[in-house]
Amino acid sequence: MGNLIRLIPSWTNLLIIPGILAGFTVHELAHIFVAYFLGDRSQVEHGRITLNPLRHISWFGTITFVLFGFGWAKPVRMDPRRFKRRYLGMFLVAVSGAAANLLLAGAALLLTGVLVTLVAIFSWQSPWQVLSLLLNVEPATRPNIVAWTAAFTTYSVYANLALAFFNLLPIPTFDGFTALISLVGLLKDTSDEEPAAPAKQPGVAGPGPTSDQHPRRRPADIHFDLGAEYHAAGNYADAIARYRQALVADRQYGPAYVNLGLAYLALGQRDRAIHAFRGATQFAADEKSRNEAWAQLYKLSEVSPSASQDEPSPATADDLRPSREISPWTDTSPTPNWLAFGLSSLLTLAGTGCVYIYLAIGLIRHLS
Numbered sequence: 001m002g003n004l005i006r007l008i009p010s011w012t013n014l015l016i017i018p019g020i021l022a023g024f025t026v027h028e029l030a031h032i033f034v035a036y037f038l039g040d041r042s043q044v045e046h047g048r049i050t051l052n053p054l055r056h057i058s059w060f061g062t063i064t065f066v067l068f069g070f071g072w073a074k075p076v077r078m079d080p081r082r083f084k085r086r087y088l089g090m091f092l093v094a095v096s097g098a099a100a101n102l103l104l105a106g107a108a109l110l111l112t113g114v115l116v117t118l119v120a121i122f123s124w125q126s127p128w129q130v131l132s133l134l135l136n137v138e139p140a141t142r143p144n145i146v147a148w149t150a151a152f153t154t155y156s157v158y159a160n161l162a163l164a165f166f167n168l169l170p171i172p173t174f175d176g177f178t179a180l181i182s183l184v185g186l187l188k189d190t191s192d193e194e195p196a197a198p199a200k201q202p203g204v205a206g207p208g209p210t211s212d213q214h215p216r217r218r219p220a221d222i223h224f225d226l227g228a229e230y231h232a233a234g235n236y237a238d239a240i241a242r243y244r245q246a247l248v249a250d251r252q253y254g255p256a257y258v259n260l261g262l263a264y265l266a267l268g269q270r271d272r273a274i275h276a277f278r279g280a281t282q283f284a285a286d287e288k289s290r291n292e293a294w295a296q297l298y299k300l301s302e303v304s305p306s307a308s309q310d311e312p313s314p315a316t317a318d319d320l321r322p323s324r325e326i327s328p329w330t331d332t333s334p335t336p337n338w339l340a341f342g343l344s345s346l347l348t349l350a351g352t353g354c355v356y357i358y359l360a361i362g363l364i365r366h367l368s
Contacts, residue, residue, distance in 0.1 A: 012137055013066050015151035019108070019159030020065050021053045023101055024073035027163060028056040030100035031076040031093050036336075038089045040082040046285065048076070049336040051344045065159075070166050075173075081218060087189060090182035094175045098164040105160035112153040115360050123367035130367070146360040152359060220250035227259065231328035236263045239328070247279075254280050254289025259328045261296060266326040274300060288335070 032043045048055055058074045065071030083089030085258075116134070120127040134150045168176040227242030240263045246256040257280030264273035272299075277300075280293030 012147070015137065015147060015155045017062075017068060018151050019156035020062060020071070020163070021057065022156065023055045023160045023163045024057045024062070025051060026100045026160075027097040027167070028073050028076055030096040031078070034093045034096040035078045035089070038092065039081050040079045040083075040089075042079050042334050043076060044286070047273060047287065049341060051341070051348055062220065065162075069162060076267045079218075085186075087182045087186035087284055091179055091186060093178035094182060095168075097175055101160040101164035101167070105157050106166065108153065108156040108160065112157065115149070115153060115356060115363075118360050118361045119367065122364045130363075133367075142159050145359070145366050149359045149363050152355060167210050169240070174184075184332050218249065220256070223249060224253065224256050224259075228264075228328045231259060231263055234266075235307045236266050239263045252283055252285035254284025256288045257284055258289055258292050258296065261293070262326050262328060270300065286323060 028048070032048050035043065036049070043049065056073050058072055063071070078090070078093055080086045080090050112131075112134070116127050120130050123130070133146055137147050137150045140299035146306045153253045167174055168179070170176045170180045223242045223246035227239045227246065230236070230239035230242060240260060240268070243256045243260040243263065246253050247260070248255075257276050261273040261276035261280070264270075264276060274297065277293040277297050280289050281297070284290050284293065
């Protein structure tokens, strides 16, 4: 009976929550930042570059971590096709999460050492006695300053070490499995490399570009780029066709909606332009496209439509003649709000410092 009672989670399991919230957030941000700087900016479009843990945690994974000591966060869906070197990019993204957890565990361990030293000096206790107090929070103990201090010190170290260890296991869906597969692919690509080609002679065709020089792109990207070229050249009919193909390949491709609306405006088809901009506000995955679409709708709301534009009509040959030149929207690359992220990081660091100072003072009073 006693053994069964030990298996029942106690309130001390809740002390791991600060550590896993910080661990999950740092873990996923490491994946996102490495993927971003390697060329995959898809997570920017989904608003994942933030310190808000609610954007990164999985509620079920968090609960299992609290109850059983293992869990998972909300996964990062990277697009390896956007990396210049696919397997190397996948490997770096996969191991970055565990590396971030190890760094955070080291930082928590350092802060624990500083706190234990300060508390030992001002409470006239041995450092080993203070550390032993934080390492042995008994299940029967009621919540007090010792328990909360342990939550931000020893429990945080354990949480991040556990996250790093479990994520590096070579099990499918874990980062360790992705790292292993990408490492095998990277080694295979290296072993299959052909020797350097001799200098090209006149009349002799040389080898074509490698896949690393020209990474594969999504069909939506290809259609959008071609549409933008037609658009810039004033060939609005072909541009519209390409933008529509991009939306067929990816319904959430925000820039295609915006440029589709601009192409319709160039042809004088105001109603169709409004319809395209509204599509961006409803279906675009990135906030930048939605904001641009709202800006275009606001501009159109200030212009009264002509009588011929009150009722939509089928497109004719005359409809495809440009009424004015409108350049395509080229500022389509999603960019994070670095200012907001930097300010939130500074506030988080300041808040963390205040929490540790409060815990140190409270523990000193408790032991004195």
